[in-house]
Amino acid sequence: MTAQIELTNVNKYYGAYHALKDIELSIRKGSFTALVGPSGCGKSTLLRSLAGLENISSGTLKIAGEVMNAVPPRKRDVAMVFQSYALYPHMTVEENLTYSLRIKGVAKAERKKAANEVAAVTGLTHLLGRYPRELSGGQRQRVAMSRAIIRHPKAFLFDEPLSNLDAALRVHMRKEIRALHDRLGATSVYVTHDQVEAMTMADHVVIMRDGVIEQQGSPLELYDRPANKFVAGFIGSPAMNFLPAIGGQDGRSIILDLGLKQTIALGRTVQPGQALSIGLRPEHIELAAPGEGILSAPVALVESTGATCFLTMATTPELSVVFNGRSVARAGDRAGLNFVPGSMHLFDAETERRLPG
Amino acid sequence: MSNVSRDRLLLAVAIILAGIYLFPLYWMYITTIKSGSEMFATPPTFWPTDPQWQIFGNVWQSRNMGRYIWNSLAIACGAVCVITVLGVGCAYVLARYRNIWVDIGLFLILMLQVLPASLMVTPIFVGFSQIGLLNYPRLAVILAIAAKSMPFFVVLVRATFMSVPQELEEAALVDGNSRVGAFFNIVLPLARNGILVSAILIFMQAFGEFVYSKSMIQAVELQPASVGLNSFMGPNTNEWNNIMAYAAIYVTPILAIFVLLQRRIVSGLTSGALK
Ligand SMILES: Nc1ncnc2c1ncn2[C@@H]1O[C@H](COP(=O)(O)OP(=O)(O)O)[C@@H](O)[C@H]1O
Ligand SMILES: [Mg+2]
Numbered sequence: 178m179t180a181q182i183e184l185t186n187v188n189k190y191y192g193a194y195h196a197l198k199d200i201e202l203s204i205r206k207g208s209f210t211a212l213v214g215p216s217g218c219g220k221s222t223l224l225r226s227l228a229g230l231e232n233i234s235s236g237t238l239k240i241a242g243e244v245m246n247a248v249p250p251r252k253r254d255v256a257m258v259f260q261s262y263a264l265y266p267h268m269t270v271e272e273n274l275t276y277s278l279r280i281k282g283v284a285k286a287e288r289k290k291a292a293n294e295v296a297a298v299t300g301l302t303h304l305l306g307r308y309p310r311e312l313s314g315g316q317r318q319r320v321a322m323s324r325a326i327i328r329h330p331k332a333f334l335f336d337e338p339l340s341n342l343d344a345a346l347r348v349h350m351r352k353e354i355r356a357l358h359d360r361l362g363a364t365s366v367y368v369t370h371d372q373v374e375a376m377t378m379a380d381h382v383v384i385m386r387d388g389v390i391e392q393q394g395s396p397l398e399l400y401d402r403p404a405n406k407f408v409a410g411f412i413g414s415p416a417m418n419f420l421p422a423i424g425g426q427d428g429r430s431i432i433l434d435l436g437l438k439q440t441i442a443l444g445r446t447v448q449p450g451q452a453l454s455i456g457l458r459p460e461h462i463e464l465a466a467p468g469e470g471i472l473s474a475p476v477a478l479v480e481s482t483g484a485t486c487f488l489t490m491a492t493t494p495e496l497s498v499v500f501n502g503r504s505v506a507r508a509g510d511r512a513g514l515n516f517v518p519g520s521m522h523l524f525d526a527e528t529e530r531r532l533p534g
Numbered sequence: 535m536s537n538v539s540r541d542r543l544l545l546a547v548a549i550i551l552a553g554i555y556l557f558p559l560y561w562m563y564i565t566t567i568k569s570g571s572e573m574f575a576t577p578p579t580f581w582p583t584d585p586q587w588q589i590f591g592n593v594w595q596s597r598n599m600g601r602y603i604w605n606s607l608a609i610a611c612g613a614v615c616v617i618t619v620l621g622v623g624c625a626y627v628l629a630r631y632r633n634i635w636v637d638i639g640l641f642l643i644l645m646l647q648v649l650p651a652s653l654m655v656t657p658i659f660v661g662f663s664q665i666g667l668l669n670y671p672r673l674a675v676i677l678a679i680a681a682k683s684m685p686f687f688v689v690l691v692r693a694t695f696m697s698v699p700q701e702l703e704e705a706a707l708v709d710g711n712s713r714v715g716a717f718f719n720i721v722l723p724l725a726r727n728g729i730l731v732s733a734i735l736i737f738m739q740a741f742g743e744f745v746y747s748k749s750m751i752q753a754v755e756l757q758p759a760s761v762g763l764n765s766f767m768g769p770n771t772n773e774w775n776n777i778m779a780y781a782a783i784y785v786t787p788i789l790a791i792f793v794l795l796q797r798r799i800v801s802g803l804t805s806g807a808l809k
Contacts, residue, residue: 230704250707263705267723277709324709 180239181206181332181364182227187236189222189388196222198388200236204332204366204381209358211379212368214411219388220368224334227366229253241331251280256325257334260341262317264309270296270320271305277328291327298357299323315346322354326361333358333365339374351378372412376400384408406529409456409522415487417456418496421526424451431455431523435492439472441516445534447523454529456522459499463515464488464506470513476506490514559789566590566778573775586775593779597766599759603784605672606758609747610740612676613683614733620680621687622729626717628688629695640689647685651745654682659749671751675758678746683739687732694728695721731799738788759784 182204189197196219204210212220225231226238229250238245245253256277264273272279274295275288283291296302299319309317318338325333338354339347355378358365369375375382376396383393384407392404403409409417422431424447425440431453433439447453467473477491486504490496490512498514506512523532565573567585593599628636658678659668667674698721706716722729744760751757757765763780771777792799 228704228708230707249712250704251710251712253708255708257705257708259701259705261699261701263699263701265702265705265720276706280710280715328709 179206179242180204181208181241182366183237183239185237185239187226187238188234189219189226189231190234196388197226197233200390202383202390202393204364206364207362208380209355209365209367209378210381210383211375212366212383212385213370213372213375214385214391216370218385220370220385221336222388223385224257224336224366224368227253227332228255228257228334230257254328254330255332255334256328256330258321258325258336258338260337262309262321262338262341264317264320264324266309268308269305270301270307270309270312273309273320274305274324274327276324295323295327298326314342315350318342318350322357326357329361331364333363335365335367337368337370339369340371347374354378373414376412384411402531403456403522404531406454406456406524409524409531413458415459415497415499417458417522418462418494419524420455420457420494420496422453422455424449424453426450433472435472435474435494435496441471443521444519447532452526453532454524454526456524457496457516458520459487459497461517461520462496462498463517464498464500464504465513465515467511467513470515473511473513476508476510476512479504479506479508488512562778562781562785566775566782568775570775589775589779590783593776594783597762597776597780599762599780599783601755602757602759602762605756606741606760606784609672609675609679609743609758610737612672613679613740613743614737616676616680617684617687617736618729618733621684621732622691622722624684625688625691626695626721629692630700640692643685643688646681647689651682654678655745655749658746662750668750671753672756674750675743675746678750679740679743682746683736686739687736690732690735691725691729694725694732697728698724727798727801731795734791734795734799738792741788742785 180203182202184200184202187197187200187202188195200223212223214220222231226233227240229245229248229252233246240253240255265276268276271289271292274292275283278288278291292305293302296305299322301316301319301323304312304316304320309320312320318341321338335354339350342350351374354367357363367375367378376399379396381393382396382399384391384399386407392399392408399408399412403412406419410419421434423434424430425432426449428446428449430440430442431447433441433455463470474496475491476488477495478487478489480487480489481503484501486500486502488498488500488504488506490498496514524530525532564580564582566589567587568579568582569584569586572579572582572584628640655678658681662668662674662678667677702720702724703713703716706720707713711719742760743758744764747758747761748764751761754765759780763777763784766777766780
């Protein structure tokens, strides 16, 4: 598959502030790529650089094989959906949709036809004559999407398009955007700070922190083999537990430090005495009868949604445990815990990188 | 004190204050249509017994007011055009670029605003006469007014531009427009109200301008109505009704504009602040 968007060694400075650091990114044609990371990590900056709204300071940016470093936005043929939707308030929905076509010089009848076609897809047909101020948040979102779709651009760029919607509508629009993407065979780059959105919608997830790409890959790759503690903690909800430990003297075990020391055998080798951080996802810890299991600890808190149960164990640091169904243990009880075999992630405590192997 | 009675009291105070402010205006109109003897009657009458409506036509004719008003209009329109064309661009730049130089520029602009016309008129007069601009006295006055009122306009219109989200412009750029195109297609229509209101305020200022016109326009046939009114009032004047008629003819159009557009003017001035 060919790369639709290619960034090599891209850097971006705002004055002295280094906003993007050595970005290497290749976005496959037809893929749905999510840029995800905490607020202020440079996601919008990267997206705006793709659109041409920011100029990159160094490196190369290619769209559909052409170098676009200094090309103005209007010649890049990408469409962008803004967080605020940025609908033109003095134009009707139809005029908003067809604005780009009007600039291109498309004839009026043809513009109308295109607007009707897109509106039929996105369910805006009855709203074409309205002004943006007369629409609900969800409808505005649809107009913003439609305005991008009508252009058949080389790539769709989304900057947190769902963050102004309520939770239920957000889940709904998530599916709708992904369905539209598949239907159009488009190439999409989607910025979000919500890892659930990124994991559920994207084929390729790019995790950023402080202007650096920490890791990229398919959602399950990131979940199964996080490259460092940051990625491990960012992906998954509730967040991964991190437990301090040191490598055992035999080189095939670790000594967990949860208030009291606990030796656990490993199916792999570690350096004796090495300071480690053990990552364990809450869903990979199983409850056992008291006195059984790898370790035993008092339960601090039980929270249940009916279908799912969230336990917090009174260890230092606290351990969270998640499982489906109801909990027999109650706050104050002691419970035994087992770790799902092979579910332990080993990180160097110093560098926070995943241990090889 | 209950809410109702407090509201009534405030309303009464407001009416009294408005009355005090509006009394001179009322007195102007009422004196205009009084006869010569009624004008000096003691105690003064508050409603003329024998309104002299023909006085408007007489004054218009005898003082050749058509020419004066025409000159005022020409000067005001000229000043509004110069200020709008130059000021809109200036305000846009000041609204979109934030850095230390823009702040310094804004400070200088505001400083210009506090200098009074009577202080500025001498250096402007000398400068204009040296480059020969005084041979085109109305143009000279237009330029002087433009220099004087530009800061006011720029500050108002800048606020309007700042209320137009930058993302709209960016959306237009991504949609395929150029910066200039995005400005004319998106920003300008959205800032139209604010610009219109500011232009009307400038027009009203320029229409009544006196200091520059008085000192730079010697030829009577080029003088605006404000200077004409001034020369009407000699040291021994007693034809107050005629003078008041002149003033009434002069200000009524401005008042009418203001009353007709006051909704828009007020909303235009606050549109940046709200929302
Ligand atoms: N125009 C700008 N000038 C200076 N700094 C900026 C500018 N835009 C963004 N930044 C900084 O760059 C960093 C990344 O911003 P952004 O890409 O918007 O983050 P996010 O990941 O939340 O979208 C932030 O620290 C922000 O303060
Ligand atoms: Mg952002």
